[in-house]
Amino acid sequence: MIDRSYKELLKxxxxxxxxxxxxxxxxxxxxxxMAMKExxxxxxxxxxxxxxxxxxxxxxxxxxxAVHTPHGRALTAAEAIxxxxxxxxxxxxxxxxxxxxxxxxxLLHTSRRNPDIxxxxxxxxxxxxxxxxxxxxxxxGTKTVTSPRGEHYQPLRLNRILTTQAPYFYARTTVYHLNHxxxxxxxxxxxxxxxxxxxxxxxxxxxGRRLGFKTAHQMxxxxxxxxxxxxxxxxxxxDDELGIAKKEVEAxxxxxxxxxxxPEVQIEGLKLFALExxxxxxxxxxxxxxxxxxxxxxxxxxxPLFQGxxxxxxxxxxxxxxxxxxxxxxxxxxxxxxxxxxxLKE
Amino acid sequence: MKPRLNVIWNENYCKxxxxxVEVCPESVLSLxxxxxxxxxxxxxxxxxxxxxxxxxxxxxxx
Ligand SMILES: Cc1ncc(C[n+]2csc(CCOP(=O)(O)OP(=O)(O)O)c2C)c(N)n1
Ligand code: SF4
Ligand code: SF4
Ligand code: SF4
Numbered sequence: 001m002i003d004r005s006y007k008e009l010l011k012x013x014x015x016x017x018x019x020x021x022x023x024x025x026x027x028x029x030x031x032x033x034m035a036m037k038e039x040x041x042x043x044x045x046x047x048x049x050x051x052x053x054x055x056x057x058x059x060x061x062x063x064x065x066a067v068h069t070p071h072g073r074a075l076t077a078a079e080a081i082x083x084x085x086x087x088x089x090x091x092x093x094x095x096x097x098x099x100x101x102x103x104x105x106x107l108l109h110t111s112r113r114n115p116d117i118x119x120x121x122x123x124x125x126x127x128x129x130x131x132x133x134x135x136x137x138x139x140x141g142t143k144t145v146t147s148p149r150g151e152h153y154q155p156l157r158l159n160r161i162l163t164t165q166a167p168y169f170y171a172r173t174t175v176y177h178l179n180h181x182x183x184x185x186x187x188x189x190x191x192x193x194x195x196x197x198x199x200x201x202x203x204x205x206x207x208g209r210r211l212g213f214k215t216a217h218q219m220x221x222x223x224x225x226x227x228x229x230x231x232x233x234x235x236x237x238x239d240d241e242l243g244i245a246k247k248e249v250e251a252x253x254x255x256x257x258x259x260x261x262x263p264e265v266q267i268e269g270l271k272l273f274a275l276e277x278x279x280x281x282x283x284x285x286x287x288x289x290x291x292x293x294x295x296x297x298x299x300x301x302x303x304p305l306f307q308g309x310x311x312x313x314x315x316x317x318x319x320x321x322x323x324x325x326x327x328x329x330x331x332x333x334x335x336x337x338x339x340x341x342x343x344l345k346e
Numbered sequence: 347m348k349p350r351l352n353v354i355w356n357e358n359y360c361k362x363x364x365x366x367v368e369v370c371p372e373s374v375l376s377l378x379x380x381x382x383x384x385x386x387x388x389x390x391x392x393x394x395x396x397x398x399x400x401x402x403x404x405x406x407x408x
Contacts, residue, residue: 001407002392002395002404004404010401015358015359015401016358016361017400020361022363022365022399024399025399026399027399030401175399178396178397215363215364215365216363217364217365217369
């Protein structure tokens with residue numbers, strides 16, 4: 001039995017959809033809809049956002065609030081929606097070119113800010129919509145329209161870029177490894193924070209045929225040769241591994257700050273200073289540095305500010321600083337560390 | 347919607363990508379004269395339905 005209620009989330013009235021026969025984008029759309037339905041996500045609590053490209057058509061086929069953004073800007077719109085409506089589930093459905101090339105800057109910075117959104121990247125390793133040009137994830141050596149002798153450059157390693165700073169959730173799967181694919185989708189949707197699923201998918205028409213594949217299934221078999229499922233919980237994935245690399249934020253170590261008890265200083269018997277007298281104690285000619293505060297005289301000569309080669313000139317020496325310290329935050333506590341040497345005449 | 351022996355095929359959604367034909371472990375499906383047809387031997391494993399990217403084939407339940 002298959003639970004077919006996921007179809008409520010698809011605009012079947014617009015089917016057959018626009019994608020080529022066997023294109024993996026249809027599988028991404030369908031399996032994301034299935035997982036959302038299972039979790040009870042619907043048009044009351046969920047928004048989907050797409051960029052531009054064949055993959056960018058996905059949001060428009062969902063019976064949900066859908067945003068079709070300019071090329072590369074899906075993450076900006078998604079983060080904005082999540083910011084003003086934190087109660088909504090926000091999901092991005094787009095392509096490797098849209099998210100990794102023109103949208104690459106947003107990918108870096110949105111992931112860094114870690115909003116609670118999920119990104120499904122249909123990674124067909126090509127620019128499909130525009131005719132099969134090499135894109136950021138095209139493997140080195142691949143023949144494309146723009147690299148007839150084989151792509152010259154190294155691809156962008158999303159698995160490495162998106163797993164540099166915890167917290168993170170990066171999954172790589174394929175449209176062929178169906179059970180694995182479904183697990184990745186579900187876990188990503190449930191992850192609190194920014195989650196990214198890199199779905200290796202087929203562009204059979206404008207990539208596969210040039211590489212010699214006749215059907216989508218032949219490309220699937222090629223995915224099976226190139227990738228294998230990594231066992232266990234991972235914090236990183238190698239370039240040929242499928243799996244989930246995730247890391248929670250490192251728990252902050254909370255230091256209990258003990259409030260120091262300031263001992264009441266008995267000042268009755270101490271010397272009484274007039275303001276005029278106090279002025280002499282300015283640190284010059286080997287004299288100590290005294291300042292007045294709330295009726296007491298403190299010796300601040302031991303302060304690190306006035307020690308060693310680069311010692312500061314003491315502008316506050318010999319003054320009553322009651323008002324100045326009261327308006328400076330934390331001023332008092334610092335002063336209480338110094339010895340009281342006398343009383344100040346009113 | 348065209349019922350076969352064990353599957354129902356939607357000729358309007360179907361794009362003839364033959365993914366269902368190629369994933370079927372019993373090789374009972376084929377594309378003939380632009381139609382998906384089924385010969386006996388289906389084990390109702392649902393692979394065709396699970397893989398179809400076009401929501402164009404369904405296995406009869408029960
Ligand atoms: C600002 C801007 N630059 C370039 C384009 C042309 N363009 C449209 S889709 C696309 C690439 C899409 O690639 P990808 O995200 O991989 O999607 P696919 O079509 O492969 O699914 C480009 C470069 C555009 N529409 N807008
Ligand atoms: S061009 Fe490629 S990515 Fe676009 S619909 Fe066709 S197969 Fe899919
Ligand atoms: S997998 Fe679906 S779209 Fe492809 S031929 Fe079979 S029924 Fe048609
Ligand atoms: S249910 Fe399984 S055996 Fe039957 S046609 Fe589909 S793939 Fe083949």
